[in-house]
Every structure is written in structure tokens, then in C-alpha cells.
Amino acid sequence: xxxxxxxxxxxxxxxxxxxxxxxxxxxxxxxxxxxxxxxxxxxxxxxxxxxxxxxxxxxxxxxxxxxxxxxxxxxxxxxxxxxxxxxxxxxxxxxxxxxxxxxxxxxxxxxxxxxxxxxxxxxxxxxxxxxxxxxxxxxxxxxxxxxxxxxxxxxxxxxxxxxxxxxxxxxxxxxxxxxxxxxxxxxxxxxxxxxxxxxxxxxxxxxxxxxxxxxxxxxxxxxxxxxxxxxxxxxxxxxxxxxxxxxxxxxxxxxxxxxxxxxxxxxxxxxxxxxxxxxxxxxxxxxxxxxxxxxxxxxxxxxxxxxxxxxxxxxxxxxxxxxxxxxxxxxxxxxxxxxxxxxxxxxxxxxxxxxxxxxxxxxxxxxxxxxxxxxxxxxxxxxxxxxxxxxxxxxxxxxxxxxxxxxxxxxxxxxxxxxxxxxxxxx
Ligand code: NAD
Numbered sequence: 001x002x003x004x005x006x007x008x009x010x011x012x013x014x015x016x017x018x019x020x021x022x023x024x025x026x027x028x029x030x031x032x033x034x035x036x037x038x039x040x041x042x043x044x045x046x047x048x049x050x051x052x053x054x055x056x057x058x059x060x061x062x063x064x065x066x067x068x069x070x071x072x073x074x075x076x077x078x079x080x081x082x083x084x085x086x087x088x089x090x091x092x093x094x095x096x097x098x099x100x101x102x103x104x105x106x107x108x109x110x111x112x113x114x115x116x117x118x119x120x121x122x123x124x125x126x127x128x129x130x131x132x133x134x135x136x137x138x139x140x141x142x143x144x145x146x147x148x149x150x151x152x153x154x155x156x157x158x159x160x161x162x163x164x165x166x167x168x169x170x171x172x173x174x175x176x177x178x179x180x181x182x183x184x185x186x187x188x189x190x191x192x193x194x195x196x197x198x199x200x201x202x203x204x205x206x207x208x209x210x211x212x213x214x215x216x217x218x219x220x221x222x223x224x225x226x227x228x229x230x231x232x233x234x235x236x237x238x239x240x241x242x243x244x245x246x247x248x249x250x251x252x253x254x255x256x257x258x259x260x261x262x263x264x265x266x267x268x269x270x271x272x273x274x275x276x277x278x279x280x281x282x283x284x285x286x287x288x289x290x291x292x293x294x295x296x297x298x299x300x301x302x303x304x305x306x307x308x309x310x311x312x313x314x315x316x317x318x319x320x321x322x323x324x325x326x327x328x329x330x331x332x333x334x335x336x337x338x339x340x341x342x343x344x345x346x347x348x349x350x351x352x353x354x355x356x357x358x359x360x361x362x363x364x365x366x367x368x369x370x371x372x373x374x375x376x377x378x379x380x381x382x383x384x385x386x387x388x389x390x391x392x393x394x395x396x397x398x399x400x401x402x403x404x405x406x407x408x409x410x411x412x413x414x415x416x417x418x419x420x421x422x423x424x425x426x427x
Pocket of ligand 1: 061085088107302304324326331345405
């Protein structure tokens with residue numbers, strides 16, 4: 001019998017997977033992830049050291065959301081997290097699922113709980129297959145602030161005062177904004193952008209672009225939204241001080257006038273459609289990043305071809321990394337599945353997330369037990385496996401056995417694709 005390509009792994013002696021947090025979600029992605037874990041990972045790894053949290057609406061409801069608090073704490077303790085897409089229940093879903101209340105966004109709680117700096121979203125590429133962008137596109141989305149953390153209410157006629165009370169003792173309060181409301185029906189909203197971590201975001205973004213050899217752009221709507229100037233100013237300051245020379249040396253600013261360029265967000269939406277050669281990166285505020293990365297996903301053929309990694313900072317300065325796909329729970333395919341129809345979920349974004357979390361878990365475990373040879377060996381085994389898995393996945397696409405978003409109507413179903421990759425892994 002031919003030895004398996006991943007010679008250090010075998011189904012006879014499973015490797016104990018390094019500890020990571022595994023967050024389960026809902027619907028089609030949960031179903032597909034269960035299959036992938038069972039058919040791709042568990043034949044080779046003992047996954048009992050994964051800390052498993054069920055963040056389905058039903059489980060959050062049954063535990064009065066204690067499960068979310070526990071997951072955030074475990075993420076802080078361990079530092080490597082894989083997360084399936086989850087549902088933030090709408091008013092209608094609260095009714096349909098019989099929930100006690102509309103539980104808040106678990107993603108928001110995690111971004112705050114892990115001092116989220118950025119959500120990095122990159123295009124996934126398969127050698128030999130042309131997707132939307134020819135070369136990588138990176139995106140850095142500020143992980144906190146903006147509309148997501150807004151306070152709001154509906155009010156009638158009157159005066160709205162937004163007053164700031166400084167924490168510093170003796171500093172007087174001041175009015176940030178005062179406005180007269182003359183309509184009978186108004187929605188008022190207050191939000192802020194916390195900017196302390198933008199310096200860290202800048203270093204992560206420019207460092208990644210420099211290493212990959214791609215040209216960085218900063219996206220805001222600061223021309224009209226004057227309060228966004230600080231984001232650009234910090235990015236530019238970090239760039240000029242630590243990166244400009246390095247980018248110039250590599251010729252990465254040739255196509256943008258030899259300096260870091262700012263793009264207005266509406267102009268960025270157009271460039272994303274035109275710049276299909278790729279080879280660029282963008283950094284933006286939270287909401288702009290949410291919108292623009294969905295656009296990138298469409299240009300690049302499918303939400304299945306985009307990664308989504310949250311980078312946060314622990315109290316000791318070490319990086320917490322959470323890996324997920326950029327898409328949601330794929331409700332439409334789930335409904336098809338429940339109705340007994342074929343589905344074809346592209347699992348690449350989910351798998352890249354599993355791979356990222358396992359690699360980060362193995363790296364942290366080896367660092368925490370420095371000098372322990374067995375941890376280094378496990379790390380090698382994990383990286384060996386993830387390389388093999390990626391090759392098996394890409395080959396399945398290359399041999400025309402991809403999912404239907406890529407291969408058209410003759411593409412594989414969700415289950416057949418997973419089985420095909422499992423077969424390749426076992427060869
Ligand atoms: P979605 O991303 O699940 O799906 C959008 C469209 O893209 C659908 O037509 C779907 O079939 C297609 N699609 C997405 N991923 C695909 C893949 N891997 N392969 C093939 N096709 C794919 O977004 P939605 O339908 O707006 O949201 C569904 C649910 O997911 C909602 O309840 C929403 O709240 C939740 N959601 C969760 C997250 C998260 O947890 N990070 C993110 C977005 C949406």
C-alpha cells in the first residue's frame with residue numbers, strides 16, 4: 001500500500017490536536033462543518049482538547065447567554081479560535097424560535113471582549129484557476145466602533161443634546177452636539193469610533209501588504225464625514241515613519257504616485273470592480289469594511305473564496321486570533337437541504353478558517369511549552385496536515401470537481417465535495 005502523502009499522520013495513531021476554541025453556529029454552515037470535522041480532521045486528530053461552545057440561538061437562550069460569556073473567556077485564555085457563522089436573531093426569528101429575547105450579536109461581543117483591532121479579509125486563490133481577482137486583494141476592517149455599537153431611539157419634536165463627561169476629575173463637561181428636532185418622527189443615533197488601536201491596525205495592515213508585495217490604500221469618507229480624519233491621519237503617520245521607504249524600495253508605490261493614497265469610500269466601490277488584476281490592499285472603518293468586503297466577495301466569484309480573521313490583543317499584549325468565513329449561515333441552501341434538494345456549499349472560506357485556527361493553536365502551544373520537543377513535533381504535524389488538506393481541496397477544484405459557484409451546474413454537491421476531499425486525503 002502507498003504511504004499517505006502526509007507521512008507524519010496516520011489514522012492508526014491520531015495526533016492530539018493543540019487546544020483551541022471551537023464555536024459552533026447554525027444552519028448550513030454548521031451542517032457542513034460537522035461533516036468536514038468528522039471526515040477530514042477526526043480521522044487524523046484527537047480533537048478532545050478543543051473547547052467546544054454551541055452559540056446557536058437555542059443554546060444561547062437556554063443558558064441566558066452564559067455560553068457566549070464562557071466562549072469569550074475561553075478565547076482570551078487560549079488565544080486561538082475557530083468560529084462558524086452564527087445568527088443574530090431578528091424580531092421575527094425570536095418569535096419563530098420561541099426565544100426569550102433578541103440576543104445581541106455574538107460577533108460584536110467577541111470583538112469587544114478580545115480587544116479586536118482588525119478583521120482581515122483576503123481573497124483565496126487556487127493556482128491554475130482564474131477567479132475574479134488575478135492577484136491577492138487584502139482588506140483590513142476596523143473591528144470595533146461605528147454604527148455597530150450605536151445607541152439610538154425614536155423620538156418626536158424637541159432638542160437633542162449630546163454631552164461629553166470627561167473621566168478626568170475637574171474637567172468640565174461639554175456639549176458635543178445640540179440640534180432641534182422639528183419632525184414628529186425622528187430616529188436619533190449616537191456612536192463613536194475608538195481610535196487607540198488604529199496604530200496596531202496600521203502595523204498589521206502595512207506589514208501584511210509589504211510581505212505580500214501589494215499596494216496599500218486607505219478608505220474613508222472623510223471629505224464629508226469630517227470625524228473620520230483621525231483614522232487616515234494615524235495610518236499616514238505610521239506609514240511615513242515605518243513603512244514608506246520599504247514600500248518605495250520594493251516599487252510598490254509606483255502605480256500610486258510614490259505615496260500612500262487615500263480613496264473615498266464611494267470611489268473605492270468603483271475601483272473594486274475595475275482593478276481585477278488585484279495586488280492591492282484596503283483598510284477602512286468597520287461599516288465600510290463590511291460592505292466593501294461583500295463586494296470583493298462577489299467580484300471574486302463567491303463568498304466562499306474570502307477569509308475573515310479577527311485579530312485582538314490580550315492583556316499581556318499577545319495576539320488573540322479568531323478565524324471564520326466572511327459569509328453567513330447560508331440560509332437559502334439550508335432551506336434547500338431541509339426540503340431534500342441538492343446543495344453545493346463552497347467550503348473554502350470555512351476550511352481556511354479551520355486551518356488558520358489549528359496552525360495558530362499549534363504555534364501558541366509550542367511557544368507556551370518552549371523546550372518541549374513533543375509540542376514542536378505536533379506543530380510540524382499540524383502544518384504538514386494543513387498543507388496537504390489545502391492541496392487536496394485545490395486539486396478537487398482544479399480537476400473540475402468543485403462546487404457549483406465555481407464549476408457551474410455540473411459541480412459537486414456539498415456532501416460529494418466533502419467526500420471527494422476525504423478520499424484524496426486518505427490516498
Ligand atoms: P450568507 O452569506 O449566508 O449568504 C448570502 C448569499 O451567498 C446566499 O445566496 C448564499 O447561498 C451565498 N453563499 C454564501 N456563502 C456561500 C458559500 N460558502 N458557498 C456557496 N454560496 C454561498 O448571508 P445571508 O443569507 O444574508 O445571511 C444568512 C444568516 O447568516 C443570517 O441570519 C445572518 O445574520 C447570518 N450572518 C452571520 C455572519 C457571521 O456569523 N459572521 C455573517 C453574515 C451573516
